[in-house]
Amino acid sequence: MDYRGVRRVLFSYVLIHGIFITLQSKEEVLLDMKASGSELGWLTWPFEQADKQGWEVVQRTLNGSQFYSYSVCNVGEREQDNWLRTTFIQRRLSASRVLVELQFVVRDCNSFGGASLTCKETFNLYSSEADADVGTTFRKGQFKKVATIAPDEITRKNQLQINTETRVVDGLSRKGFYLAFQDIGACVAILSLRVYYKTCPATVKSLAVFPETVAGGENQALRKVDGVCMENAVSEEVPRIYCTVDGEWAVLVGQCQCREGYEEKDDVCQECQLGFFKASASSEMCEPCPANTQGLSSGDPVCPCMPGFYRAPDDPPTGPCSGLPSAPLDLLATTTQLSAGRLLLSWSPPYDTGGRDDLTYSVDCRRCEVTACQPCGEKVRYEPASTGLTDTRVSVSQLDAHLNYTFTVNTHNGVSQIASKVSTGALVPRATASLTTTLRYTDPPTVTSMRLDERRPTSLSLSWVVSPRHRAPPRTFRYELTYRKKDDNLNMTTYTVLILDRTSVLVSDLAPSTTYMFRVQPITEGGTGGSIMEDEFETLPDAQAPSNTTVIFGAAVGGAAMLFIVAVVLFVRKRRRNSHSRQGPEDAYFSSSEQLKPLKTYVDPHTYEDPNTAVLKFASEIHPNHISKQKVIGAGEFGEVYRGILKAPGRKEGPVAIKTLKPGYSEKQRQDFLSEASIMGQFSHQNIIRLEGVVTKFKHAMIVTEYMENGALDKYLRDHDGEMSSFQLVGMLRGIAGGMKYLSDMSYVHRDLAARNILVNTNLECKVSDFGLSRVLEDDPEGTYTTSGGKIPIRWTAPEAIAYRKFTSASDVWSFGIVMWEVMAFGERPYWDMSNHEVMKAINEAFRLPAPMDCPSAVYQLMLQCWLQDRSKRPRFPDIVSLLDKLLRSPDSLKTIADFDPRVSIRLPSTSGSDGSPFRSVSEWLESIKMSQYSENFTCAGLLTMEQVLQMKNEDIKNIGVRLPGHLKRIAYSILGLKDQTSTLSVFAI
Template identity: 75%
Template sequence: AKCACMISASNILCFFFQWEVVQKTLNGSQLYTYSICNVGEREQDNWLRTTFIQRRPSASRVFVELQFIVRDCNSFGASSLTCKETFNLFSSESDADVGTTFRKGQFKKVATIAPDEITGKKELRINTETRVVENLSLKGFYLAIQDIGACVALLSLRVYYKICPATIQSLASFPETVAGGENQALREVSGECVENAISEGLPRIYCTVDGEWVVPVGQCQCKPGYEETEDACKECLPGFFKAEASSGKCEPCPANTQGLDTGALFCPCMDGFYRAPTDPPTGPCSGLPSAPRDLVATTSHLSVGKLLLSWRPPEHTGGRTDITYSIECLRCEGPVCQSCGEKIRYEPANVGLTLTKVTVSELDAHLNYTFTVEAHSGVSAFASQAMPQAHKLPLTSALTTSLLSLSWEVSPKPRVQARPIRYELTYRKKDDNLDVTTYTVLILEKNSVQIPDLSPGTAYLFRVQALGSDGSPGGSSIEEQYETLSEGHLAHNNTAVISGAAIGGAVMLLIVVIVLFLHRRSVLFFFLNEQLKPLKTYVDPHTYEDPNIAVLKFATEIHPSHITKQKVIGAGEFGEVYRGILKVPGRKEVAVAVKTLKPGYTEKQRQDFLSEASIMGQFAHQNIIRLEGVVTKFKHAMIVTEYMENGALDRYLRDHDGEFSAYQLVGMMRGIAAGMKYLSDMSYVHRDLAARNILVNNTLECKVSDFGLSRVLEDDPEGTYTTSGGKIPIRWTAPEAIAYRKFTSASDVWSFGIVMWEVMAFGERPYWDMSNHEVMKAINEAFRLPAPMDCPSAVYQLMLQCWLQDRSKRPRFGDIVSLLDKLLRSPESLKAIADFDPRVSIRLPSTSGSDGPPFRCVPEWLESIKMSQYGENFTCAGIVSMDQVMQMKNEDIKNIGVRLPGHLKRIAYSILGLKDQTSTLIL
């Protein structure tokens, strides 16, 4: 297991009673120890406490390693009556550094420490003991050592937690993960497939308490066209292919195929080779069979009108075994030949033959017959489509007496990357004198043509044939007849056109008048209906004389036997919140969150508790938390909502700092804005819109929740709700709402701007550690929160629009949704990053009490900018004071091991701010 140090030196011990700092020589080295040896005095109670130790949010279990020496009580003789040979280890959690304040009652005992080896009068014996501190949940903690009468010297104290290191297993990448505690022996971790790998399910693995990965679930496989090489997926080389996602290697291209590109899913056939529709795309390609050989017709004088055709198989089969034969018959009378038709008979058949002979009967005497035998294989039909066929298409128009316009269809359509197809158009005048015929031949690059200089009132015969890239002929159309217009017909047509145009114009005028009249009536009717259409509007449950009626109207009653509570996941204003299962007969089992009402409630508290359900029950939108139902008819009232796996948005973002792209973050904002647009359209004001009140499910869909502070607007669009008192979330509230306690959808827009800032800052607290008074003063002086690190300029500009002092100029939620949609449709618009200006700041009292930097030490500064993971880098580089930090340049930051561009930028900007104003916290 890999261990990540949180603290590694004894000099962190800073608060003590009776303890002394003693310099000792051990094995030739000078050591400073904390020592105490009051063995002759009774009722000893000596405490040694550490400074505040900041905790990584996911590290709920830490290990404490102690190195110490304990003297043998027997070595003190008579003065050893009250001597002890043990001491105690205590811990205390806190969300903030309490300084030198020390209260014993805040500490709980971790363990009694006893030495394995006791030091006598001559030889020093060093003991090393490790204890575990479990279930840590606050921002940090203290450790304390209580001496009750031992002679002990503390050499060192080391605090660390165990992690499962970042790893790639089965092509799935898993992030570095802090090991869980005893209550979570196996911590499930979701991974992501490496680039160019996919998985049917989400790959998962478990991190043990000892920092080891075990039980991988789900496997990633390289996409088609890629193969696995050293925990990565690499494109198949030219000449190789891979047709499907698998763990296999790329295969060489089969016979008669070619692989010219990397990452091939299959190998295309070489010119002149084909695959039949039933052939697998991974198989070889086949050529066409050659012609049958030695065709012979044998007649018999005993059977008139009958003959036997026989032949030998083709010399080359193209590599296939599915050879069949077809027979075509032409009957010729003089110079004219035509198909034999259905009159003659073939035994066994004239198509699909597998034998090399066939009997033909019912032939007429004194006629010439021409028989053609063709060999076919499974690719013959497919190969014939390689040359497009030119098909008949009716004449587009006879444009004039001397001009025809023709076009024709091509089947199949030429492939985009295929060589261009050319066409041979042959035409002639229709003439009974077949002995002298003049043909005109045109070679065309496209499947349409206009033919000029024709004779008026004359019929022409046309035929189109496709040509291959080498000029070889392809499929041909049958001969079609088209005729140009005669001169008299053209004059007659002109008169008809003029008369028709006049009549048509009058008819069109009448139609336009009627349509305009009807259109006018339909428009009026439409707006009348729109005005009468009822709009769904939120109803304040507090307007009901009996609040229980509102609950019954807007919420579904659930029997408590249908609810199974599994685990406490939080605590609300009225009681605990559980994760549970809702199983209603006839419905699918679903995961839910169950809010409970704590025992000893008053009737008013019960009504206030259930009023939130009366509010939620009126909403139905994918970005608003869904109410499943309530329990009101039993002793323990409950509100049951859909379960959101990832919890509150602010905590979720803090736990996944830097893991999402700007595009994903904007997508989250868009969901929140859509939910708020729905509420605004219902004339509803939330009043407490903040990231802590946005819940996130396992698909990263954000939903607005917590309607405890929400109130309805009046019918007046500018209506407000004026509170009669109560708490207001200052950091998220618009200035006019703070000053006059009046809330509108415009004040919700201000709050949404703060939520946008929280999202882009990965859950950072707005205005940091400023007091509410300082926040209000700064806003009134026109200061605004600066752009978070790496925030797109377009997103920050929208924030500033939400924070306009004049509420009438702020965008509406509909406008916000439209703008966010536009950004999501054009991801390149998110690449421009908002400038960071260190001059934009809000002055705070110096936290150090002096004119120096506002941070007492490097770890405290790194924690403030959420870069604590680099604490060891700074220590190893010898940068242990804020004065040294302020001298660093970008190159220095890179040299100590900060490589990620976002982290490098964040640290550099913070140092720039420290230089600009050492007594000012740069926001």
């Protein structure tokens, strides 16, 4: 049978009926076989041979347009392997996933009679990636299978059935690709091939503009896209939306809102009309100006107060303004207790409160003697107070006799203080009223002192002195004298009370050698008491005198005791002199401090003769069958570290970290390895890594600790550079400080405190770990530990520890200051690329690390305190914890940012690369400032040369997709550093 003839008939039928399908979607077409209208130039393999026929191109004209198709129909021949390869298809943008839409016809094998035994009704689709067109070179091994194409409908005789299938080619990453069709013995015709990828079109949602975005692939079903707020719109977080694989926008997160002074109308932000305002960014509409305010222009964020009206500091800026109150009414002084020096002032509220309900009153008193008047001073008492009164009455006492007093009552409200600052004194009379009351009365005298005139074994003669002011004119007063034994139980004390008309008394019937407490108080005719005077006096012993023998014996005993005390003092002084003479020259470096002498509660495992004893005492044994290792997560000093699962009986199953001891270890290495477990087993604190147990009784020793999902703090911070607020960072520091306070309270020195030795879990909780270098404080006077050698982490170590290898809790405080710097700098290396020698030299010359970018001033000041040269002046860990708690309770205290010099604070690279020549590419420059993750952003924006980069402004950096403030500043400051050194920082102020 002429199968080639069958193929031509097949295509003639298609041309006559004009059967084509057009899909309407958000698509970017890479190849359209139907729309090309010219020779496609596809490659067939094997190449044309006389005895074999593979894929064939067929050309026809339809409605004046050229139409090309490919077909193959070698069903009568066995083992067919015919390939048809497209031309090189360029991959655009970041399209990693393309769709292949295929229209084809497959002939029913049963229609070929005997040839049906070798006939197939399917063919295969393949793909191959390349960075350039390989021309006519064809190797089957470069292709990978995409799918087997099977028709839904088979063409039988004159019933032509056109099939449409769409397949996905995913995971594309190179510059382009080829598609190929493999025929294995079918009668098939390819009518149309369309290759395209889907995009989510540029759109505006919730006042945010989102760019056109290529749909994600199978491994990224939702592609996150950041948007930009429209003009005069803002958002607390960067608005983002997700582009689905179908080219549809979904899951809008964050939304832009019109900023203050603007409201949303017709999908844009428009200014508030005159007389309206809007105080904050929100979706609300503008509101009319409140009472006693006025609009000054359109777009007002707030309406200012009219003249004569004010807002209190606590008043919302969106509220009405208030005026001053009027004077209080009906001030009245009631003098029914003049003899006691007391009167009652009362008044009525003002008729005008100024539109407020926070009225208070104050009372001012002036005292006039003869012709001069002066303030009454602190002697006069007010009940309940003289200022801040909310009631309309006050009691005044402790007034002197024969004087004139003038009282003034002032009315205040919440804006009185504001008004006094911006207005003249003419405002004061509106809030004042006064009344002069002349008081003439006699008040009780003041007792100034008591004295003992005579004493006997059973009696005491006392007298007291009255204030000279009350001796003339003479008045008749009485005095109340009360006395008791001093040592009596206060719950069972017997008081004796005498009422006297004179200023002296003889008290009899007292006990010998006994101390008595005396209290005298003057009282007036009305029974009101004046000031009270207290004193104590002792009666003489009984008349019997001690014998001579007793006196001599007592003197002898006293002399012996005195000699013993002198001997002890001399011995102690001599020991101290000897101790000082044995001190080394470095001891002068240290100053004594109580903070360096904590109580020792920690037990050093190295003090045990058998280290295994310490391990068994402080750590629980775990059977290795209860531990399952999953994967290696790191390598320690002694071996690998695994993530695993602990399934011990009686414990909740959970993830753990497993430290192992590498094969071929020595006994000393094993002891050192297990000593860390002996140390950790003594600690129990939420900010100290928790020891789960050890494996010591089997061949492979292990230490099992809790698992910290986010790993080491320094790496975590670098991976999340700029993604956390200062409040979150200070919270992490608070956890570290809490753990170090716990260690210092146990008299324990860590010696290697650094961000790399802090672990972070999923809750961003930080825990101190790595106790390999740690040691306990010894009981010497300085409370230090002297090392016997070994490496010291110079960048984190206090200068006294470097110089004399002596470590204290104060040296841990220095290290904590470095950790604070690491945290606020998002894992930057302390002292950058300086050598250890340069670091030590700089520290000795008083250089200190500069404030990291956006570091709160209070946090940086704490760092500087930790880095004081005199260790006795450094804060203790309890002080550090207290200060960090205070900052966290008052987040506003973190808003003041420390001074920042970019050329010092972030070691910006010079204008040349590592070999001294100018940066040869944008990617090389970005890598030098650790911002290589934005290479694609610069490339997509067409910024391919350093000359183009140097022309960028701050807005240009934002527009290419750099959103994190820390990253934005680093790139901006780097560009500034690459420019002329005379450029001012204000060009790139952020």
